[in-house]
Amino acid sequence: MREGDIGMDVDLGDGYRLRNATEADRPALEMVCLKTGDSGKDATAREDDPRLLGLIYAVPYQVFAPEFAFVIDGPDGVVGYVLGVSDTEAYDKWATEEWFPEVARTLDDPGPDKAKWQGSDWARRAIHYPSFTHLEALRPYPAHGHIDLLETVQGRGFGRKALDHLTAAIAASGAKGLHLAVSPTNTGALAFYERVGFRRLTGGDVPRGAVYMVKEL
Numbered sequence: 055m056r057e058g059d060i061g062m063d064v065d066l067g068d069g070y071r072l073r074n075a076t077e078a079d080r081p082a083l084e085m086v087c088l089k090t091g092d093s094g095k096d097a098t099a100r101e102d103d104p105r106l107l108g109l110i111y112a113v114p115y116q117v118f119a120p121e122f123a124f125v126i127d128g129p130d131g132v133v134g135y136v137l138g139v140s141d142t143e144a145y146d147k148w149a150t151e152e153w154f155p156e157v158a159r160t161l162d163d164p165g166p167d168k169a170k171w172q173g174s175d176w177a178r179r180a181i182h183y184p185s186f187t188h189l190e191a192l193r194p195y196p197a198h199g200h201i202d203l204l205e206t207v208q209g210r211g212f213g214r215k216a217l218d219h220l221t222a223a224i225a226a227s228g229a230k231g232l233h234l235a236v237s238p239t240n241t242g243a244l245a246f247y248e249r250v251g252f253r254r255l256t257g258g259d260v261p262r263g264a265v266y267m268v269k270e271l
């Protein structure tokens with residue numbers, strides 16, 4: 055196997071490498087997710103439970119599809135991840151029927167009144183009542199992913215290499231297209247995705263204000 059082949063570590067330079075994430079990396083996935091969870095910025099001040107963002111957006115991917123879960127590991131430990139699934143509908147079904155009910159057993163439901171929510175109540179509610187939308191416009195892009203790097207390692211080309219690696223792994227599985235959901239206010243991420251070959255999906259049943267970046271594989 056050559057470096058860069060699926061299953062091998064990728065040397066990113068400067069003492070950093072991309073490697074498959076393991077169960078032992080789950081606390082690090084939670085940490086990175088929290089520190090990038092406010093449209094790319096640190097969400098620590100907003101959340102009263104530091105684990106929940108990661109339990110929604112990062113850890114379940116490593117549980118469901120460890121073959122598509124990678125971390126960027128460096129001299130001081132994990133500083134980023136790229137995660138994905140090849141079949142979004144299968145993932146959403148598993149998350150709804152298995153993952154979220156299990157996590158919800160440990161959390162109080164804050165109730166439906168958003169005006170009363172504080173701190174991480176939004177996340178507790180989302181975990182108790184998970185909801186996924188399946189758009190016709192996304193059918194050609196059945197795979198999806200997430201990428202987050204701590205601020206200290208942004209802008210060094212790691213994101214491009216990590217996302218290329220995930221894309222190659224997902225393409226090798228046979229999926230025909232990949233999408234990433236992006237907060238419309240995360241202008242840095244939108245610029246990044248365009249630079250690395252994704253385009254914004256528009257039209258059809260894409261809701262106004264929702265941003266999906268897509269790529270054919």
Ligand SMILES: CC(C)(COP(=O)(O)OP(=O)(O)OC[C@H]1O[C@@H](n2cnc3c(N)ncnc32)[C@H](O)[C@@H]1OP(=O)(O)O)[C@@H](O)C(=O)NCCC(=O)NCCS
Pocket residue numbers: 090093094095201202203204207208209210211212213214215234235236237240241242243245246247249250
């Ligand atoms: C977005 C993110 C994944 C990009 O990774 P990165 O390692 O910083 O990006 P790279 O250094 O690999 O950049 C790749 C290309 O994108 C461009 N780019 C990256 N971030 C950019 C930004 N904020 N604004 C404009 N262009 C940007 C780079 O200039 C580069 O272009 P080039 O190769 O043509 O010169 C990373 O910055 C990050 O994790 N940010 C915080 C969390 C986040 O927003 N995640 C996405 C949630 S949807």
